[in-house]
Amino acid sequence: QVQLQQWGAGLLKPSETLSLTCGANGGSLSSFFWSWIRQSPGKGLEWLGEINHSGSTNYNPSLKSRLTISVDTSKNQFSLSLRSVTAADTAIYYCADTAVDLWGRGTLVTVSS
Amino acid sequence: DIVLTQTPLSLSVTPGQPASISCRSTQTLLHSNGKTYLYWYLQKAGQPPQLLIYEASKRFSGVPARFSGSGSGTDFTLKISRVEAGDLGVYYCVQSLLIPWTFGQGTKVEFK
Numbered sequence: 262q263v264q265l266q267q268w269g270a271g272l273l274k275p276s277e278t279l280s281l282t283c284g285a286n287g288g289s290l291s292s293f294f295w296s297w298i299r300q301s302p303g304k305g306l307e308w309l310g311e312i313n314h315s316g317s318t319n320y321n322p323s324l325k326s327r328l329t330i331s332v333d334t335s336k337n338q339f340s341l342s343l344r345s346v347t348a349a350d351t352a353i354y355y356c357a358d359t360a361v362d363l364w365g366r367g368t369l370v371t372v373s374s
Numbered sequence: 375d376i377v378l379t380q381t382p383l384s385l386s387v388t389p390g391q392p393a394s395i396s397c398r399s400t401q402t403l404l405h406s407n408g409k410t411y412l413y414w415y416l417q418k419a420g421q422p423p424q425l426l427i428y429e430a431s432k433r434f435s436g437v438p439a440r441f442s443g444s445g446s447g448t449d450f451t452l453k454i455s456r457v458e459a460g461d462l463g464v465y466y467c468v469q470s471l472l473i474p475w476t477f478g479q480g481t482k483v484e485f486k
Contacts, residue, residue: 306468308475
């Protein structure tokens, strides 16, 4: 059974870049689009963006200037990069294949000086 | 952005009794293809959300029949016919008709 495993740094300083990667264990990324979603106490659940196997992306306009989502189909992985983070970016970040309701376990990212 | 408003935000229920959650959208979620892009998720403590209902009224694979979704256009309802302990958590409606996808504020369901 395919599982999504995610990894990346959990503690950042303001102005640094948040980088997370999500990989499919036990199978291939099979759906058309894969997403990043975050959850913070202040803003609830927030959709960040999505990417497909050919690298076509859709971003949340509120983050578009700081956000890059990329894919490496040879490794069955997709990644998130969020630049110039602030405390407001502190959240649990999830990768997901929402078409089949497959989610990573979430990564708590804390931005603090 | 499309705004989804859930009511109530908190629901105390008696085990075995029904529960109902409303979700109202600022725009119709009906696509020209005939599909309605409204989903219902349940998030249990310490877990990512899990899909219950897609396209407003279709139960996702493995979801018990006590969960049902209804509604159209801008008004939607999630009903649980008999609430069980495993149903406790926060319920969210979500729209994917327009980018960015947006979520309701969440409805916390707990036992009395």
